[in-house]
Amino acid sequence: MRISLPDPISTHSSRLRWHVVDASNWLATAVSWVNQAAASALAARGIFHLVLAGGGTPDKLYRALAEQHHDWSRWQIWFGDERCLPQDDPQRNSRMASAAWLDRINIPAANIHIIPAESGPEIAAKLYAEQLQGQGAFDLVLLGLGQDGHTASLFPGNNIGSAADFPDALPVFDAPKPPPERVTLSARRLSHTRCVLFLIRGADKREALNAWRQGAKIPAAALHPDAGVDLLIDTDACPPGEPE
Secondary structure (H helix, E strand, O other): OOOOOOOOOEEEEOOEEEEEEOHHHHHHHHHHHHHHHHHHHHHHHOOEEEEEOOOHHHHHHHHHHOOOOOOHHHEEEEEOEEEOOOOOOOOOHHHHHHHHOHHHOOOOHHHEOOOOHHHOHHHHHHHHHHHHOOOOOEOEEEEOOOOOOOEOOEOOOOOOOOOOOOOOEEEEOOOOOOOOOEEEEOHHHHOOEOOEEEEEOOHHHHHHHHHHHOOOOOHHHHOOOOOOEEEEEEOOOOOOOOOO
């Protein structure tokens, strides 16, 4: 299904675009956004590089994408972060994405670039950075927003890797929510994309969104892709008032 994507209701600037969608139409809009990003990438370059987020909100999107019809052999799947758990642990982002979507479609295994987080943070970060060597800009990076303003496994108080000399992937040893050990793409690498789309649903995200609106230095605000950042927000999550 193709639907018109929402225009931003307001912005801090042209680089941060808020798209507020009725909660009942949010999922269809998210699916359409991915489909249109894929169509654009395939028309321009013949391949679509997509970075997946973890969490309950993306799970619903992935289940909906499993019902879509695409030439999946032209999709390359990456992950924004991963928990350092065994490969088959249901809390792993790769396991969730596989159960909801990737195991249900005909996509070559070589097209799915899983973070080898079972190796531990340091080794896994090094190995994933090696996988990303030579990989240019992603086409679409999907991200969530935590109640504390974190995104991927970039948490407040940690070095999130914004500087130009930071590696593509970072080890995390002290995440404030379990498990503490993780691997995440750096803010710099997540920003190297043609589109960043934050998937934001639910009233529990209002406080973090309000902090972002007011200019707080939350990790989510550290991403600065050339094309700017898009936030797809359902009406339950949107704080009162419009973005300034």
